[in-house]
Amino acid sequence: MTGNPGTPPTGDVSVPRLHHHGLAGWAGTRLRQEMSNWRLFVVRLVTSGLAVVLTVTILPGLQFTSWGWGRFLWIGLVFGLLNAVVKPIIQFFALRYLVASYGLVVVLINSLMLVMLSWILGGDIRSRGVLPFLLGGVLVGVLSLVLDSLAGTSPPILDPSAAPASGERSAPESVGS
Numbered sequence: 001m002t003g004n005p006g007t008p009p010t011g012d013v014s015v016p017r018l019h020h021h022g023l024a025g026w027a028g029t030r031l032r033q034e035m036s037n038w039r040l041f042v043v044r045l046v047t048s049g050l051a052v053v054l055t056v057t058i059l060p061g062l063q064f065t066s067w068g069w070g071r072f073l074w075i076g077l078v079f080g081l082l083n084a085v086v087k088p089i090i091q092f093f094a095l096r097y098l099v100a101s102y103g104l105v106v107v108l109i110n111s112l113m114l115v116m117l118s119w120i121l122g123g124d125i126r127s128r129g130v131l132p133f134l135l136g137g138v139l140v141g142v143l144s145l146v147l148d149s150l151a152g153t154s155p156p157i158l159d160p161s162a163a164p165a166s167g168e169r170s171a172p173e174s175v176g177s
Contacts, residue, residue, distance in 0.1 A: 044148070044153050045076045046151075047076075048080040049072050049076020050143075050147060051147055052075050055140045055143060056136070059136055062136055064124055075117070075121070082116055082117060083113065091106075091109060094109065107137045108134075109137070111137030112137075113137075114136050114140060
């Protein structure tokens with residue numbers, strides 16, 4: 001075997017070389033891109049705050065100990081930061097269980113985010129037990145999905161091979177030839 005240590009030997013299938021930044025570099029780049037769009041950040045802040053406020057208002061087992069409209073943005077900011085920073089880390093470490101449970105672990109993670117939000121806010125969100133937090137995890141997930149879709153913050157899923165290349169026009173098909 002001759003050649004550079006980073007390149008595969010000749011005759012073998014070429015293996016893409018991993019960049020030295022790896023996953024952390026990709027995550028940092030994505031975070032910088034998302035933070036550069038301040039409008040998207042504000043809309044996500046509002047949708048996450050609205051999802052939590054609606055969840056606590058709708059669910060009978062959850063309640064606010066003190067409420068004011070100024071708290072809405074604070075709740076949205078804290079919950080948005082929890083979802084942006086802590087939730088992906090937990091999902092990474094629970095990836096095995098996420099796949100095995102067909103995504104049902106997401107409910108537990110959302111419930112944990114609600115518990116952490118209550119703890120960070122100093123007990124402003126009270127629960128009568130564990131079950132309201134579990135139901136709150138389901139409801140926050142559904143409401144966040146619906147609100148993000150309505151607000152347009154979730155990117156569309158596109159097939160890059162189906163889109164025509166730039167400068168290229170698709171030729172109209174002739175009918176009846």
